Amino acid sequence: MKIAVIGATGFVGSYIVNELVKRKHEVLGISRKVQIQTDAVCYISVDVFDIEILAESLKGFDVVVSAYNPGWSDDPDMYIEFMKGSKSIQAAVKLAGVQRYIVMGGAGSLYVHDGVQLVDTDNFPANIKAGATAARDYLNFLKNEKELDWAFFSPPKEMHPGINTGRTGQYRLGTDFPVTDENGRSFMSVEDVAVVIADEIESPVHHQMRFTAAY
Numbered sequence: 001m002k003i004a005v006i007g008a009t010g011f012v013g014s015y016i017v018n019e020l021v022k023r024k025h026e027v028l029g030i031s032r033k034v035q036i037q038t039d040a041v042c043y044i045s046v047d048v049f050d051i052e053i054l055a056e057s058l059k060g061f062d063v064v065v066s067a068y069n070p071g072w073s074d075d076p077d078m079y080i081e082f083m084k085g086s087k088s089i090q091a092a093v094k095l096a097g098v099q100r101y102i103v104m105g106g107a108g109s110l111y112v113h114d115g116v117q118l119v120d121t122d123n124f125p126a127n128i129k130a131g132a133t134a135a136r137d138y139l140n141f142l143k144n145e146k147e148l149d150w151a152f153f154s155p156p157k158e159m160h161p162g163i164n165t166g167r168t169g170q171y172r173l174g175t176d177f178p179v180t181d182e183n184g185r186s187f188m189s190v191e192d193v194a195v196v197i198a199d200e201i202e203s204p205v206h207h208q209m210r211f212t213a214a215y
Contacts, residue, residue, distance in 0.1 A: 001062045003201065004028040004098075006089055008043065009035055011161075012104055012190060013067035017041060019194035023202070030057065048085045051092045058096035063201050064089075067104040069131070082134035087141065094148060100204070101150040102197060107157050107186075108132030109139050110178050110212060118157065118178075139210060151206040153197065156214035158187035167191035171213045173205075179214035186214045 003020055007013040008029030020027050021040040029035060029043040037043060046054050048068060058064055066089050070081040086103070093101045108119030109132075118124060119132040139152050157178055171192055172179050178186040188196075196213045200206060 002026045002060065003063045003065065004030060004058050004061045005065045005067060006030045006048065007067035007069060009033055010067055010069060012193060015190045015194040016065060016067060016197050019198045023198055049088050051088050051095060054092035055095035058092060058098055061098050063100040063102065064093050064098050065102045065197060078130040079134045082131055083138055086138045090145065099149045101148045102200065103142065103150065103152045105139055105152050105154050106132045106135035107154050109136035110154050111176050149207055151200060152210040154210055154212040155193055156186040156188045156212065159190060159193060163187055163189045165189045167195065169195050171196055171215060174212045175210060179212060181215055188214045
């Protein structure tokens with residue numbers, strides 16, 4: 001398959017690219033900075049806010065994976081940039097005529113209890129709250145999309161470089177609530193998140209809905 005990965009040099013995007021390459025897919029990596037070109041991956045730098053140029057780059061692809069993230073910082077414009085960039089990518093995917101669109105979102109929109117989402121809990125980290133809120137609000141925006149065959153992935157509550165289980169290929173799926181183990185922990189390595197996304201690309205299960213996964 002021909003798959004374009006936006007945010008291909010980021011923490012999550014780079015692992016998705018690696019997993020797709022291992023599975024012999026044709027991958028285009030799109031990011032703000034261009035990686036060294038390899039035989040397996042073509043990297044290009046495209047401004048996601050330029051809808052027409054981005055759409056031109058996406059034409060002819062079977063799937064677009066967006067791992068777009070302007071950064072999890074205290075930037076006061078974080079919320080605006082996340083929403084604007086995400087909406088621009090969505091518009092470009094439609095303009096390019098690509099039907100399958102998979103979005104890497106945040107865990108903040110997962111529900112914890114009584115209709116309360118993780119991002120609205122008292123102990124949610126303040127330094128990533130703006131980005132997590134933007135990811136939640138973009139999911140609500142995306143739910144109105146009726147033309148694209150989209151899926152929105154929320155990673156488990158713990159998914160960071162400190163999770164060193166590596167690639168196990170094992171996971172359990174969920175939808176709107178965190179997937180937890182017998183100890184109530186929701187976690188997964190970034191390598192296995194990439195496995196989840198690659199599996200969803202090859203054998204689509206989630207259509208116009210959000211899903212999640214964890215061990």
